Amino acid sequence: MAEQAHILVVEDDPATLALLSAFLKEAGYAVSTAATAEAMRQAMARAAVDLILLDLNLPDADGVQLAVSVRRQSRVPIIMVTARAQPRDRITGLELGADDYVTKPFHPRELVARVRNVLGRMAPRAEASGSVLYRFSGWEMDLLWRKLVSPQGETITMTATEFDLLAVLVARAGQPLTRDQLLEATGEPGRDVNDRSIDTLVSRIRRKLGDTRGSGPRLIETCHGHGYRFSGEVQTA
Structure with a gap:
C-alpha cells in the first residue's frame, strides 16, 4: 500500500x-x-x-x-x-x-x-482473523472499509485507535484481554496510546455503542484486575 x-x-x-x-x-x-x-x-x-x-x-x-x-x-x-x-x-x-x-x-x-x-x-486486520465483517447486537463492523454502522443504519465516527481497539476486542470475543495485550494491538510507534489511555478509549467506545450502565448487559465487560472482554455474540462474514 x-x-x-x-x-x-x-x-x-x-x-x-x-x-x-x-x-x-x-x-x-x-x-x-x-x-x-x-x-x-x-x-x-x-x-x-x-x-x-x-x-x-x-x-x-x-x-x-x-x-x-x-x-x-x-x-x-x-x-x-x-x-x-x-x-x-x-x-x-x-x-x-x-x-x-x-x-x-x-x-x-x-x-x-x-x-x-x-x-x-x-490495512484490514482481517488477514489474521479470516473475516472482514462482524455483526453483533444489530451493529455491523466492516474491517475492509473501516466502518461501524449502528442498528439504525448510522455510520459512527471513530478515530483509528478506537476502531482498532474495538476490532481487537470483537475478534477475540469472550476472551479477557489485558491492557498490555490491547496496547500491543493498538500502540504502534508514533501512536499516542498508553496503559491509562486504554481505559479512556474503552469508555469512549462504550459511549458510541450506547454501552452504558443501566442499558442492559454490557458489550464490553471490565475484568477487574485484568482488562476487558467483549461479551456480545459475534457473527462473521
Whole structure:
C-alpha cells in the first residue's frame, strides 16, 4: 500500500509544503498539495486520497473544523501538523477524529514514518482473523472499509485507535484481554496510546455503542484486575 498510497499535503507555508512533498515522493508515495481549504476540497474532488497531512493554520479556514467536516463524510486518515503544541490542542485534535498529531518543528523522516504507520493500520486486520465483517447486537463492523454502522443504519465516527481497539476486542470475543495485550494491538510507534489511555478509549467506545450502565448487559465487560472482554455474540462474514 505504501508505494501506491496517495497523500494530500495541506500546508500554506511554501517551504514546508515543498519539503514534505519531496520526502513523501522519495518514500514512494503519490503526492498532491494544497495551500488552502478550498484547494484541499478541489483536490479531494479530483482523486481519491489515502491520507491527509493537515496544517491547522490555513488562511481560509480553521484546520480543526476542516478536519471535523472531512470526518463527517469520510474515514480517510488525517494527521494534523501544526505549531499548536499545547496538550489541550493535541487532545482536542485526537478527540475530533485525527489519527495522529505532529507539532512543528518536526523531522521530515519522522513524519514519513508516522504516515507509514497510519496507513499500515488502515490495512484490514482481517488477514489474521479470516473475516472482514462482524455483526453483533444489530451493529455491523466492516474491517475492509473501516466502518461501524449502528442498528439504525448510522455510520459512527471513530478515530483509528478506537476502531482498532474495538476490532481487537470483537475478534477475540469472550476472551479477557489485558491492557498490555490491547496496547500491543493498538500502540504502534508514533501512536499516542498508553496503559491509562486504554481505559479512556474503552469508555469512549462504550459511549458510541450506547454501552452504558443501566442499558442492559454490557458489550464490553471490565475484568477487574485484568482488562476487558467483549461479551456480545459475534457473527462473521
